[in-house]
Amino acid sequence: MPAAGSEPPIADGTTLRVEVLSVVFQIRVPQVRVAPPTAPDSGYGSDADGPSLCVLLTRTADGVWTLPGGGVGAEETLSASARRLVADSLDVREIAHLEQLSVFSDPHRVPIVRTIASTYMGLVPSDAAATPPEAAGWFAVDSLPPLAFDHTEIVDAARHRLAAKLSYTNIAFALAPARFPMSALSEIYCAALGYPVDTTNLLRILSRRAVVVATGTVGKTGRSGGRPPALYAFAEKELRVTDEFATLRPPM
């Protein structure tokens, strides 16, 4: 049965490189242009105006944009490596949630040296003042520059993971500020999902699941009047699955 076949010999460490790559997301409001909005179609986020989902990228010496990453530390787990490597571009404490994505292992995904990439998704709250240094920057996912190797594919995987988890976990805690009006949370969901979300129903769903709770405080009313909004907060600051089984639930 073993079937085996004529497979190449097993590579022991010497020719195999392991890198960690992170897709760090933040919901960011488009930078305020100094000039008044004369340009009718300045390609902002997903829809119209409003905040948009952005990725942290770094630029190599050759001027190529890449995901932040690098090699694994000798005494680190991979997630610790990811945190350390992102720290070159960002204060690590700003990463509110970090989770593994899949491993990219195509033998020729990177030329010359065989390199396996273990990838991570990191989330930064939208109120974190995460201004990256020199050779790094935030880019809206809908208008990314060309990326090195398979990094665009990795960003796509992260986007899909985020969108999926928004619907059955409390993962948005890592994207939202400490306290927020529901309209702001709705915009966050909209930016991450790519389609509008009804604010009023969002509150009901997240309340029923005890994901968000009212803080009792109210925010300032907007620039053009309107009722001041109640401020909410996430009940927990750790990932929790809130709707594990869409169907075939365990009895009781």
Place this chain on the structure above:
Amino acid sequence: MPAAGSEPPIADGTTLRVEVLSVVFQIRVPQVRVAPPTAPDSGYGSDADGPSLCVLLTRTADGVWTLPGGGVGAEETLSASARRLVADSLDVREIAHLEQLSVFSDPHRVPIVRTIASTYMGLVPSDAAATPPEAAGWFAVDSLPPLAFDHTEIVDAARHRLAAKLSYTNIAFALAPARFPMSALSEIYCAALGYPVDTTNLLRILSRRAVVVATGTVGKTGRSGGRPPALYAFAEKELRVTDEFATLRPPM
């Protein structure tokens, strides 16, 4: 901002080993004991009798049970490595579905040599005659022997992944025979989930989603009489997400 800190230097390939470990599942009926059922409580599968979820294990020279796995081939993707390595214990063609689980990277999960494990879950249809050779065997997940290192934890991760995906994908195609009565499929779900599933509702759910279709044929009636069952089949033999968003669905 870089924060950096006093992290150890980056390990380049030389001291870092990458292994691939696979959790291969099959739903198996308990081996028929020659003696009549005099023992009242012979610990079979999850509940009472019926088939149970089993894992493929291999035994090392030291007599320790481990997950099948090994090093990565120079010109292979990791999934190809997983398939090749499982082939030592099983015909690879029997693996109907293989997918990545997470990477286990604790620096001391394996003594002496720093070893990172990229893990996979493989599924074998219950009608595949998958009799493993000498130093390998199938074990019910509820009564596993002690496993090497963190392999028990890896099996648990695979179990949870399988249970979750049963509820929102067609992943059971890789556990079921080519054609089956719904009662058999119900037993498969029960074994994998750990709790009973209503056969009649299962048909309705999977029919609505066009996951299973009637073949028009009927099977033989059981040993103790009863109406002969209609035989069904999975419409597709590739993983498909059938219920992507439990909530926050895209409009329309």
Place this chain on the structure above:
DNA sequence: TCAAAAGTGTTCGTAGTACACCCATGT
């Protein structure tokens, strides 16, 4: 004719969507 297993149909609860309507504030 009876037991066993398969299949059909009905009821019920509940989550999520859509949308109308009321409330509070600044100008």
Place this chain on the structure above:
DNA sequence: ACATGGGTGTACTACGAACACTTTTGA
């Protein structure tokens, strides 16, 4: 007052769970 945004309430739909009832076979 009135525009603007926030909040509440109410139908409507749909899916899944539970379970009773009918059908088809073998003994």
